[in-house]
Amino acid sequence: MKPTPHIYALTNSSLLFDASYLDATDRLSIQRKIWALASHCKSTDEFSDLVPAMNSLTLYLKSDKHANKWLQVLPSLWNDIKTSTFKGQHHLIETTYKGEDIDYVARYHNLSADEVINIHSNTKYHVLFLGFQPGFAYLHGLEEQLHTPRRDEPRTRVPKGSVAIGAAQTGIYPADTPGGWHIIGHTDTALFDSTSEQPCLIQPGDTLEFVPLVNKGATHD
Amino acid sequence: MIKVLKSGVLLTIQDFGREGYRHLGVSKAGSLDPFAQIIANRLLNNNDNDAVLEITVGLCELEFSCDTVIALHGSDLQATLDGQAIYPGWTFAVKNKQVLSFATGRAGLRAYLAVKGGIQNTEVMGSKSTDLNACFGGIEGRALTTGDEIPITPYYGEFIKVGAMAPAQRKLIRLHPSPHANLLGEPLLSNFVSTAFKVSSNSNRMGVRLEHKSSLVHSHCLPSLGVSPGSIQLPPNGEPIVLLNDGQTTGGYPLLGTVIEADLHQFAQFRPLDTVEFKYVTFEEAAKAKQKLDGHLHQLSLALKNNL
Secondary structure, eight states, rough: OOOEEEEEEEEEEEEEEOTSSSOOOOHHHHHHHHHHHHHHHHHHTOOEEEETTTTTEEEEEEOGGHHHHHHHHHHHHHHOOOOOOOOOOOOEEEBBOOOTTHHHHHHHHTOHHHHHHHHHTTOOOEEEEOOTTTHHHHHOOGGGGOOOOOOOOEEEETTTTTEEBBTEEEESSSSOOEEOSEEEEOOOOOBOTSSSSSSSSOOOTTTEEEEEOOSSSSOOO | EEEEEEEEEEEEEEEEEESSOOGGGOOSOOSOHHHHHHHHHHHHOTTTTTEEEEESSOOEEEEEESEEEEEEEEEEOOOEEETTETTTTTTEOOTTTTEEEEEEOOOOOOOEHHHEOOOOOOBBTTBOOBBBTTTTTTBBBBBBTOOEOOOOOOOOOOOOOOOOOOOOOEEEEEEEEOHHHHOOOHHHHHHHHHOOEEEEESOOSEEEEOOSSSOOOOOOOOOOHHHHHHOOEOOHHHOEEEEEETTTTTEOOEEEEEOOOOHGGGGGGGGOEEEEEEEEHHOOOOOOOOHHHHHHHHHHHHHHHHHH
């Protein structure tokens, strides 16, 4: 029998589709199906919000009349949906790799700063989901060589646009915030603009690469 | 215009908040007590979603620079208009240069002030609400401070002088079941529903933290999942957090359940040291509770129509 994800009614008008316990060697392939499922559900116009997270999707219905229908329909949709129906955008994030902690990260791994830059910028990252702050993307794909424990003492202010590493993750801070990740670079790319029609540059399901900038575009130092 | 002479503890502009942006990490924001917002707006024949002022604790002072009509709802924070008492649930005419002052209340935490026509700040991402964490909406994305000018439209016309009751307060909060019941186990969940919690002073618009003496400590770790206002997170230290409107959109703590829609607004009024208890109910009971509240609002609308 094919394992099926768990589906829970959270409230009269919200459902949790949970595929996180599925024993898959490739978590990214499950995440791709989650994005495809979210994209399909969005096209029905029956949901006010669809929130992909780590191998799960929370569905917020506009009306509680349809909750039972979706509880029943979701398992077969999951089986039928083709990952290939979902295609995200690819973003190039121009980055000045002169972060406050880049030398620390290099020393920690016995690498040179240039090697850290090479490894970090030669990876294609997948945007798993957004959370924490508007526009903050949870990225998949940081090379194990760069996994670095968080700072002992978090900074009270990590500047907007910081490119940072925290344990097995890397990410970009969309706004000034306290944070404990190691800052390896900065980008001027605006990730979140509340006044724009499309407020977030990056969406779940997109991919991105960091492009090293040399001696230009830096506004931080 | 309304000029802020004293901002008090936390004064913000709110409406129903934002929908459709949760996948981008954007919180709902919006009035913690949407029923108080609706009732105050209906008393003025406003739209339900017209922006109002959410006043936390009180101790603020507002000066009107035009004539208008106002309605207060939510907690009684001992408001006075040029020294004359103003009561929640009633409409009052306000003249240019009059000052509305709030002391503080003996029960409840938040009052809602609606003005005729609603507050006229600019909408951001479909709402006039202030997002205090992401710093947008309202006025510059922040709580109001002394000297701020809140845009409103003058009103000199007629209005109905009527009162409206608030839905009853509850301390026994009804919940939808936990999606993590198997993970957390029956003993922990039955311990949870037989515990009387105290509201922590470490609570805010993001969430209400609950203190208690029994042990709900655990060591489970989950992949992040979508959370929303009403989700009750249980961090490993065993102190539950009821997420409110400014809460984050995803989180990794196990959930004890979700507060039913009809009861969530009660958390707008809980003060530190207030007691809260929980009870799991069926989806049918939750739907009935919602119908009862909707019925209350419907009756109010009928009564107002008959008074016109």
